[in-house]
Amino acid sequence: MSTSDSLHSVHAFLCTPIVNELLTTHPNWLCQNAESHTLSSEISSWLEWAGERPHGYSTANGPQVLPPVGEHKWLLLLRYYTHPSCDGLSDLYSTIPADLRELLDATRRLRLSREPGPARFLASSCPQNATREAVYQSVDYESSGIEAPDYARMVGMSPKKAHEVVRMTAYTSRLLCSSPSLRTIRHVVDVGAGQAYLSRSLRDKIGLNVLALDWSDVQSQGAVRREAIGKKRRKREIPTPAQDESSVPHPNDNDPTPAKQQLSALTYMTLRITTDTLLSSVDEWFHRGYQFTTSEERESLYGKPTPALFVALHACGSLTPNILRAFLARLKSSDGNQKWSPQAAIVVGCCYNLLEASDFPLSHELTHPTSGRPPTYLTNNHLQLAAQVPSQWMRSEVASTATRLAIRKVVWRALLAGILARVPNLPANDNKQADDDDYCPVHLRRLGKLNDSVYDNWDAFLARAGEKLGVDLMQGHPRDREMESRLEVMHVLRCILGPVVESFILLDRLQWLKEELQGTGMDVELINLFDQASGSGRNVAIAISPYLRETNSR
Known part of the structure; x- marks a missing residue:
């Protein structure tokens, strides 16, 4: 598959109504406008499934108790995304709605690979540049004879x-x-x-x-x-x-x-x-x-x-x-x-969230689209999500703990947005330095960052948020587990789409350079430089x- 064909395949996928809706509907905005906003029937069915509490599942050997992966629907989706052929989870995977599995399969297929070496689509048949690959593979310490460095001796730098x-x-x-x-x-x-x-x-x-x-x-x-x-x-x-x-x-x-x-x-x-x-x-x-x-x-x-x-x-x-x-x-x-x-x-x-509007798209393929192709655009939501690497979220115990905390922060603040939308006479926002994200309610921007320990307990979170906002949030706001699970699924799905957005940006740059370098004797390609296990985003x-x-x- 040529770079041009790959670029258009990703573009077509990102323009599908379901993907576009997921990418442009932030959890904060959804909760703030829960009563007035209507989601498509496809997404509504996923959220309905996401809110169901797990009670076990049946196999050929009879009812089984759900393993830890079943405690969170988002974790099940993430496992299917990263390990779709895991035999130990095949029965659980069958509980995921079929159209949701199809979406995850498509994202896995259309993202660029993250294996060290030339970056390719996972299911691509494009020819490999053997010379370039030889240059990259020689970086491998074992094959090149270079003794692996002792990172502890590299003063001032984190291992990553x-x-x-x-x-x-x-x-x-x-x-x-x-x-x-x-x-x-x-x-x-x-x-x-x-x-x-x-x-x-x-x-x-x-x-x-x-x-x-x-x-x-x-x-x-x-x-x-x-x-x-x-x-x-x-x-x-x-x-x-x-x-x-x-x-x-x-x-x-x-x-x-x-x-x-x-x-x-x-x-x-x-x-x-x-x-x-x-x-x-x-x-x-x-x-x-x-x-x-x-x-x-x-x-x-x-x-x-x-x-x-x-x-x-x-x-x-x-x-x-x-x-x-x-x-x-x-x-x-x-x-x-x-x-x-x-x-x-x-x-x-x-x-990518700092990318200026004039710097995407760059290629003639996207700036001068043929008739019948949808226009090319990326919102702030797209650019924020492009930096996500969900395939690395569970690479270690430390990374897994950090992932769970990060998801809880997003979801609890979204739940808080819904609560604040129903609080009468909320004090006006006096923070003039707040950014202009259209999906971030002004009071969440005013809330600012909270210590990680606050997210250990829902009541502690509400108490600290209320203290900073100057409002009592301790009465009548129990933790909504069903909505929390729906928001977790929605947030993780949006993050899983992130690598496809990044692929879109990178393929546009690659195509642009191929166009500009014609006749110069120069070659260009995308290279995965770093080992995934290092945690390099x-x-x-x-x-x-x-x-x-x-x-x-x-």
């Missing part, structure tokens, strides 16, 4: 962040090894660098000169402090290459020497990052930074632009399209006096590089 930095560094190294045109790259621009963990890793492990860009001066100052701490630590303990467990092969030398490593430098810049400011900051860096280039490289590149790599680990909102626009603008520029040219990019996007990278004819990554 350390995993992402190590993995992206390894992939960058292998990609630069994969083509003669990429082996000459010694300069990399880390966009949205934050505390510059990735920047320092690319400098120290691969020997690249790095420009670390971030919009926040606080983040840049923090990166400088981390640099100073790292220098002091290295003075106390300087590992040899054999001892440095997180090292990766150097893309330019089979045996990098300390002298070579010392040629690398890290430059920090703070700015508001747009397409134009990104290009101008890189121009400035190259204008100032030729002292970081060896005489041999300067001679070999005389009269040619210096090749550069763009990287971004979690490029929030519209930062991803801005990076890609900058890449394309300089790639297609006819100015013969430019000091640098983009040769590759590895960009991991995130925070956003793991899909857009990788741009010259068409790969051979791989020398081993």
Whole structure:
């Protein structure tokens, strides 16, 4: 299946009435307008099933007591979504309404896979790019001979962040090894660098000169402090290459020497990052930074632009399209006096809720639809849900506990919205800083965040909410278990649709880049960089590089 066909398949699914209704009906709004809002018959039947209390089920061996999964309908749906062929739950799965199972099957089929390697549809027959896959698979520590890093030694980073930095560094190294045109790259621009963990890793492990860009001066100052701490630590303990467990092969030398490593430098810049400011900051860096280039490289590149790599680990909102626009603008520029040219990019996007309206859709396929196809749009609900990764919610006991708490927060606040809608003479909202979400009642925005412990008990939750709102909520508001179960199912269904929304965004970007890169000699694909078990939420990278004819990554 081509990217274009996949894009239209996802689009058609998201435009179906049932899916559209689920995505645009927030639990808060449903409870606040329970008496006036009428759901479709299909969704109403699901909610009716969701509100039924489990009393056991029958099998060929007679009545059985429900296992823990049966205590919550949302958990049953989640298990079916993640493990549809689990024999131990097949009888329970049969209790799920058939049309609901069909919906879950479709979401599972249309989301992009999250297995490490090239991102594909789970049921796709599209051909694999064997060369690209070889580049990615070489990142695997066991198959590549790279000793797995000791994350505990990576000071300042959580295990999740350390995993992402190590993995992206390894992939960058292998990609630069994969083509003669990429082996000459010694300069990399880390966009949205934050505390510059990735920047320092690319400098120290691969020997690249790095420009670390971030919009926040606080983040840049923090990166400088981390640099100073790292220098002091290295003075106390300087590992040899054999001892440095997180090292990766150097893309330019089979045996990098300390002298070579010392040629690398890290430059920090703070700015508001747009397409134009990104290009101008890189121009400035190259204008100032030729002292970081060896005489041999300067001679070999005389009269040619210096090749550069763009990287971004979690490029929030519209930062991803801005990076890609900058890449394309300089790639297609006819100015013969430019000091640098983009040769590759590895960009991991995130925070779709911060995406500007002008940055979706991007592809000609969606901006110029053929007759008969529905218009393309994404609401705030779509963008909020796109960051959900329900397949990872139960990956560990810690994750499972966090998931249950997160669902309870959403559902209880939705129930509270319904209660507040019936409370007479509720004090007016005096918080002028509340956001403008149309599904979030003003009093819930005024309520703000509550401590996690409040959600351990319904009465404690009502007492604390009433205290903050200045109203007595302790009389006549018992916990509605049936509505709570319905809201849990609805919320989980909406989250399960989230990865399909993300696939829609990513496929649009992929199709757009394929359109823009025609005739440039550049290739683009989506890569799942991080191991699911690490808990990395956003793991899909857009990788741009010259068409790969051979791989020398081993």
